[in-house]
Amino acid sequence: MKILVCISHVPDTTSKINFTENSSKFDKNNVQFVINPNDEFGLTRAIWFKEKAGAIVHVINVGLHETEATLRKTLAIGADKAFRINIEPMDGYSVAKCISDFINEKDYDLIIAGRESIDYNGGMVPGMISALNNINFIDKCVGLEIEGKKVRACRECDGGKENISTTLPLIIGSQKGLVEESDLKIPNMRGIMMARQKELIVVEPGQIDIKSKSVNFEKPKEKAEVKLISSDNLDELINLLHKEAKVI
Amino acid sequence: MSVLIFAETERGKFKKDALELASYGRSISDEIKSKLVAICINSNNPEELSKYGVDKIICVNNNDLENFNSKNFSDCISNVFLKEKSQFLILSSSSNSRYIGGILSIYTKAAYVSNVFSKPTKYKPLQLRRNSFTNKAYETVEVISDKVIISLCRNSYGIIENKVKSEVVSETFKIANNDILVSSTEKLSDKVSIADADIVVSGGRGLKGPENWHIIENLADVLGAATACSKPVSDSGWRPHSEHVGQTGKPVASNLYIAIGISGAIQHLAGINSSKIKVVINTDPDAPFFKSADYGIVGDAFEVVPELIEKLKKFKSLNN
Numbered sequence: 001m002k003i004l005v006c007i008s009h010v011p012d013t014t015s016k017i018n019f020t021e022n023s024s025k026f027d028k029n030n031v032q033f034v035i036n037p038n039d040e041f042g043l044t045r046a047i048w049f050k051e052k053a054g055a056i057v058h059v060i061n062v063g064l065h066e067t068e069a070t071l072r073k074t075l076a077i078g079a080d081k082a083f084r085i086n087i088e089p090m091d092g093y094s095v096a097k098c099i100s101d102f103i104n105e106k107d108y109d110l111i112i113a114g115r116e117s118i119d120y121n122g123g124m125v126p127g128m129i130s131a132l133n134n135i136n137f138i139d140k141c142v143g144l145e146i147e148g149k150k151v152r153a154c155r156e157c158d159g160g161k162e163n164i165s166t167t168l169p170l171i172i173g174s175q176k177g178l179v180e181e182s183d184l185k186i187p188n189m190r191g192i193m194m195a196r197q198k199e200l201i202v203v204e205p206g207q208i209d210i211k212s213k214s215v216n217f218e219k220p221k222e223k224a225e226v227k228l229i230s231s232d233n234l235d236e237l238i239n240l241l242h243k244e245a246k247v248i
Numbered sequence: 249m250s251v252l253i254f255a256e257t258e259r260g261k262f263k264k265d266a267l268e269l270a271s272y273g274r275s276i277s278d279e280i281k282s283k284l285v286a287i288c289i290n291s292n293n294p295e296e297l298s299k300y301g302v303d304k305i306i307c308v309n310n311n312d313l314e315n316f317n318s319k320n321f322s323d324c325i326s327n328v329f330l331k332e333k334s335q336f337l338i339l340s341s342s343s344n345s346r347y348i349g350g351i352l353s354i355y356t357k358a359a360y361v362s363n364v365f366s367k368p369t370k371y372k373p374l375q376l377r378r379n380s381f382t383n384k385a386y387e388t389v390e391v392i393s394d395k396v397i398i399s400l401c402r403n404s405y406g407i408i409e410n411k412v413k414s415e416v417v418s419e420t421f422k423i424a425n426n427d428i429l430v431s432s433t434e435k436l437s438d439k440v441s442i443a444d445a446d447i448v449v450s451g452g453r454g455l456k457g458p459e460n461w462h463i464i465e466n467l468a469d470v471l472g473a474a475t476a477c478s479k480p481v482s483d484s485g486w487r488p489h490s491e492h493v494g495q496t497g498k499p500v501a502s503n504l505y506i507a508i509g510i511s512g513a514i515q516h517l518a519g520i521n522s523s524k525i526k527v528v529i530n531t532d533p534d535a536p537f538f539k540s541a542d543y544g545i546v547g548d549a550f551e552v553v554p555e556l557i558e559k560l561k562k563f564k565s566l567n568n
Contacts, residue, residue: 011381013495013496013514013515013518014514014515017381017384017385019385026381037495037496038496092350092360093353093359093360096350118381118382118495118496119380119381120380120381120387121362121363121379121380121381121382122360122362123346123349123350123362123363124349124350124353124360124362125350126350127347127348127349127350127351127353127354128350128351128353128354128360130350130351131322131350131351131353131354131355132354136426136427136428137318137351137428138428139318139343139346139347140343140347142489156343156490157316157343157344157433158342158343158344158441158442158443158444159435159436159440159441159443159444160433160434160435160436160441161433161434161436161490162430162432162433162434163430163431163432163433163434164428164429164430164431165429165431166427166428166429167427175496176489176492176496176497177489177490181483182483210392211353211358211359211360211391211392211393212359212360212361212389212390212391212392212393213389213390213392214387214388214389214390215375215388215389215390216387216388217380217385217386217387217388218385218386218388219384219385219386220383220384220385220386220521223539223540223542224542226528226538226539226541226542226543226544227542227543227544228538228543228544228545228546229543229544229545230545231545231546231547231548231551231552234545234552234555234556234559235559237527237543237545237556238556238559238560238563240543241504241525241527241543242563242567245504245524245525245542245543247446247447247503247504247524247525248447248471248504248560248563
């Protein structure tokens with residue numbers, strides 16, 4: 001089985017978010033970048049298939065040279081080979097199109113992409129790839145078992161879960177639950193040494209269109225100070241929620 | 249030319265989100281002077297949408313569409329979009345609608361903008377405002393396409409009545425076989441889901457253990473709320489992952505979010521920041537959550553919450 005995991009290079013969850021160039025671009029200064037958490041849950045499941053069933057795991061990122069440290073980390077965790085499509089990601093559509101074109105020339109059985117990236121939160125890339133390449137798609141995937149071409153998967157929906165049967169080739173939108181937080185792998189020294197020997201191939205993109213572009217960013221206004229209510233005056237809280245906030 | 253909304257139903261009834269989409273769609277229709285069309289699948293009462301400004305209601309009734317299937321639903325909606333020569337398709341932010349948004353954008357060759365929270369700020373070229381960086385920023389996006397799919401954040405526009413005379417049309421839809429087969433579904437409980445709830449009551453490590461969760465559940469019961477928890481709580485197995493809210497968990501956009509014994513890590517706050525009113529109950533007056541909340545109580549949850557439940561019961565009996 002050949003697996004491709006799509007990797008976004010995103011600011012760490014604790015990062016302070018700032019903008020530059022007249023608030024039109026994300027300010028990358030002093031920001032620690034990591035593997036997008038939703039992608040990392042998917043990568044961990046892919047490595048599990050490698051260890052248990054001999055799968056081959058490739059990773060791909062659409063981005064400039066700066067994302068290579070993140071790709072090296074995925075190799076240190078256990079991916080076999082990395083690809084970087086050498087273009088600054090502009091919108092969800094262009095990223096999906098780049099990956100879709102790349103897949104067209106290959107024969108992956110399973111493609112994994114996080115259900116959304118924690119930077120732009122588009123949540124559109126896996127669905128777009130599935131439609132562009134006409135392959136089965138399961139979003140918000142929290143369970144995945146594969147036997148031959150047969151797939152049993154579990155999807156989180158509002159208020160519950162769905163058990164789904166389908167077939168390869170397949171793309172999933174991965175998230176927490178596909179593996180547990182405690183299953184995530186921290187690269188060890190051997191992994192890091194081996195990652196240096198593994199291939200990281202730079203691919204030049206074809207003609208790529210975009211369908212949307214960022215114009216500017218704004219940070220939410222500072223919140224007004226909290227109204228503190230004494231714990232022996234709970235009637236006051238109920239009164240405020242009812243009369244002032246009008247939420248009960 | 250038209251604006252199309254996908255009005256979702258649950259067991260034949262329109263979801264609240266569907267009425268919000270109709271209200272939002274109406275305002276865009278008025279501004280670009282075009283018809284507002286709704287597609288609804290297996291609705292018992294399609295005429296209800298006329299109350300919210302929908303000019304044309306297209307009903308597809310088909311037993312094979314009783315359960316959600318991403319391929320069949322995408323085919324059905326994109327057919328209507330192309331037939332109605334729509335310029336806008338507006339989707340909710342439910343799990344099902346988010347599932348098909350990307351697929352639909354390829355089928356219809358439209359741009360797709362998710363997490364939108366307001367009306368377009370400009371039409372030529374079209375500009376939309378959306379949440380980005382997990383609610384840590386607002387982004388203005390310009391659409392480079394003559395067709396667009398918008399996924400609207402829940403609770404961002406509101407439901408506005410606007411009675412019109414609408415035309416109700418039945419359409420047939422032929423299912424194409426596909427090999428995504430839902431074999432069974434597991435409902436977590438009969439309670440309202442986090443995605444659909446107006447009120448969410450959430451507990452953190454301050455609750456000290458899963459055996460104390462009844463106080464969260466009792467408070468939720470009085471308020472008709474969904475229950476949720478912080479990441480450490482789900483990571484320690486006190487509560488299922490499906491209840492974890494925050495940056496890597498579920499997003500919350502309720503009217504009221506009550507955080508009990510949650511200190512308010514930046515990742516947690518990012519996930520719940522779209523909620524309108526936030527109440528925090530915590531023993532530690534320096535907990536970062538107090539900086540993000542509207543109302544706060546410094547106190548012990550084990551004393552405050554049971555008393556709050558009793559007082560709310562009284563309040564409810566007087567106000568119902």
